[in-house]
Amino acid sequence: MPGRSWAPGAMSARHVSPMQGRVPLRRLSVGNGRSRAHSVPYRNTFNRVFTIESGFAIVIFVVVLLLMGTALVFFRSSRRKRASRRSEWTLLEGSWVVFVFCMAVFLVWLSLTNLSRETASTYKKPALVVKVLGFQWCWRFTYVGHDATVQGTCNFGKTLPTLVLPRNERVRFELESNDVVHEFWLPHIDRKIELFPNHVNTFAETFRHTGRWEGRCAEFCGLYHDYMEFWVRVESKSAYARWLAHHHGFHVG
Secondary structure, eight states: OTTOOOOTTOOOSSOOOTTTTOOOSOOOOEEOSOHHHHSOHHHHHHHHHHHHHHHHHHHHHHHHHHHHHHHHHHSSOOSSSOOOOOOOOHHHHHHHHHHHHHHHHHHHHHHHHHHHHHHHHTTSOOSEEEEEEEETTEEEEEETTTTEEEEOOOSTTSSOOEEEEETTSEEEEEEEESSSOEEEEEGGGTEEEEEBBTBOEEEEEEOOSOEEEEEEEOSOOSTTGGGOEEEEEEEOHHHHHHHHHTOOEEEEO
């Protein structure tokens, strides 16, 4: 509540209506607007795999239509001839089974190799590791290897924590919840990942452009879920270094 500090797991002593002081979902992206197109490796992988799988599906659909059309045109009954009474065509049926099987194996291989490539990229040595702790109903960001921790109170949008990151540097996020399930959502890069108690989820990201964007919890987590928001600010390397030098210890906001 206004004027009160929330620590992980703490509850305010005074009940306030969820609509009191409501801050609407606001804050359009500040920056050049290109991060969405350049910072989503999973999207590029999905598009690539989906395009190939869709092509295979169209090929199979067309082949089946052609076979059905051929059967209707050339093997149907007419005044001059009787319909074919052939009950099987081993060579054709066997070839079709082999073709579909090989296609299925290829698609499984394609999906697994692309997923493995993206997952493995998370564990490449990052330039920065940030531990993200979600709690009812705000966030704490700890910069591993640096004496810097940022936490907000999320008092109806008045004291949101700001996650400051360097541009063009690989950042690995290690996410965990202090109480219930939360979801770390960065809308400007279409990235969502859940936070669980006693379990650490990870992902890595490289932010290509400077700017400021809003992030929030995307998993309903209780009464004040709507206010569980934060800022993401991407700075140049020099500006980030200056910020880090002036933010030793624990900071709010």
